[in-house]
Amino acid sequence: MRKYLLPLLFILFFILESLFVQTLPAEVFNSERILAPRFLMIVILFMTLYGHRDQGLVYGLVFGLLFDVVYTEIIGIYLFMFPLIAYIASKLMRILQSNIVVVSVISILCVVLLELGVYEMNYLINITNMDFSLFLNQRLFPTIVLNLAFIIIFAYPLKRIFEKYATSLRED
Amino acid sequence: MPQFFLNKRLILLLVSIIILVALIGFSLREREELTVPEQFLKDATGWIQNVVSRPQSYVTGIFENIKDLQNTYSENKELKSRLDGLAKLESDVQQLKKENNELREILDKKDSLSAYSPIQATVIGRNPDRWHELLIINKGKTNGIEQNMAVVSSNGFIIGKVKSTQQFTSTIQLLTAMDPTNRISAEIQGTDSYFGTIEGYDVERELLELKRIPYDAKIEKDQTVVTSGLGGIFPKGLPIGKVVDTEPDEFGLNQTAYVKPGANFYDIQNVMVVKRDMMQPDLSDMVDDEEEEL
Numbered sequence: 487m488r489k490y491l492l493p494l495l496f497i498l499f500f501i502l503e504s505l506f507v508q509t510l511p512a513e514v515f516n517s518e519r520i521l522a523p524r525f526l527m528i529v530i531l532f533m534t535l536y537g538h539r540d541q542g543l544v545y546g547l548v549f550g551l552l553f554d555v556v557y558t559e560i561i562g563i564y565l566f567m568f569p570l571i572a573y574i575a576s577k578l579m580r581i582l583q584s585n586i587v588v589v590s591v592i593s594i595l596c597v598v599l600l601e602l603g604v605y606e607m608n609y610l611i612n613i614t615n616m617d618f619s620l621f622l623n624q625r626l627f628p629t630i631v632l633n634l635a636f637i638i639i640f641a642y643p644l645k646r647i648f649e650k651y652a653t654s655l656r657e658d
Numbered sequence: 659m660p661q662f663f664l665n666k667r668l669i670l671l672l673v674s675i676i677i678l679v680a681l682i683g684f685s686l687r688e689r690e691e692l693t694v695p696e697q698f699l700k701d702a703t704g705w706i707q708n709v710v711s712r713p714q715s716y717v718t719g720i721f722e723n724i725k726d727l728q729n730t731y732s733e734n735k736e737l738k739s740r741l742d743g744l745a746k747l748e749s750d751v752q753q754l755k756k757e758n759n760e761l762r763e764i765l766d767k768k769d770s771l772s773a774y775s776p777i778q779a780t781v782i783g784r785n786p787d788r789w790h791e792l793l794i795i796n797k798g799k800t801n802g803i804e805q806n807m808a809v810v811s812s813n814g815f816i817i818g819k820v821k822s823t824q825q826f827t828s829t830i831q832l833l834t835a836m837d838p839t840n841r842i843s844a845e846i847q848g849t850d851s852y853f854g855t856i857e858g859y860d861v862e863r864e865l866l867e868l869k870r871i872p873y874d875a876k877i878e879k880d881q882t883v884v885t886s887g888l889g890g891i892f893p894k895g896l897p898i899g900k901v902v903d904t905e906p907d908e909f910g911l912n913q914t915a916y917v918k919p920g921a922n923f924y925d926i927q928n929v930m931v932v933k934r935d936m937m938q939p940d941l942s943d944m945v946d947d948e949e950e951e952l
Binding site (some may be wrong): 497500501503504505506507508509510518520521522523552555556557558559560561562563565568592604607608611613614615616620624625656 | 671674675677678681682684685686696699700703706707710711714718781783784785786787788789790792794809821822836837838862863864910924926
């Protein structure tokens, strides 16, 4: 039973992103700003850094593919970005100490990296023609604030869950 | 130098970039239908989303009800003032409908471009990265939904078209998405009606761009824009929005009108997929005919 809990958690956050965008009333925030939830990315990062690194990368790969197929219909972008960013983060953590504050800062940096990467790719294949300054003001800063709030709320519970998972892996 | 190429990670990165480009290329081309594994994945997640979205819509429904209660009084006042005119309007509509039917019978013209049958659907998901502006609804091929059908919001304004269908779910592309194939043939209503196509969305001003209007067309503010039904798939007369202003295009041969969409693209719970009743001619037939004419 416990084996299935982790995939279920990921599926939950996968669905939560879409639910969040759907229920978020546009008037609450100024509707000119675009808030993009990157909860799944953050959970994958915590899995990679606190749980099992290779499994984290595999989760990144699988859910990146799922994200592409279900939400964007352009396969490749998230399939590539999720594992790559998780890998970069795991390399960074070799140098830094794994303190929860440091991990949170790294997660925010990774969200910025993901936003930039996805923006550049979408710009390249003509999905968007938004220029860079507009992208910064309209998308990136609101997105950072939203995901920072998510990290502040969920960082500690996520850390606990994945650390428990890591110890259970070691015991087996 | 050979050591450089023996680096395992570098080779892995290069191979994955090649795969990335190939996959993006594969999914960007014009696709009639998604591949079977994709359809299966979308249906499977659609099932989960369906389960989750029911309590979610219930809870948001409660909050919306409370919000509605707050301004009931002022709304009621305004509605009462409009009610007087309504009775006359209703009888007028009734009479016109009857007359229209009679005239149609005289002309022996049965099918019209504006006839359609609606399919009700609930939104169960939305693209979270906000680049593509896609919605997922809980009706699919089994309910008779086909690619490129028009999608209308609950207040009757057009919001987009069906991008792809699976067995039990389908994906809608909103008008706000930047996609060169996302075009709608539209008509500006007035004493003289003008035709153009809706292509593109101005993100900064939040207005739709209605292009290819003749340069001598006199368009006023607040004229209504509806679908013209000439595009082949959308029925005639679905409202799109109102004209805000016009400006000549870059070469001065045409005009571009900016249209304020009547639908809200952010708060969408229920939609209606519109199936045109009139038969759509087969593309292959049209091509053959053209050759004969030439």
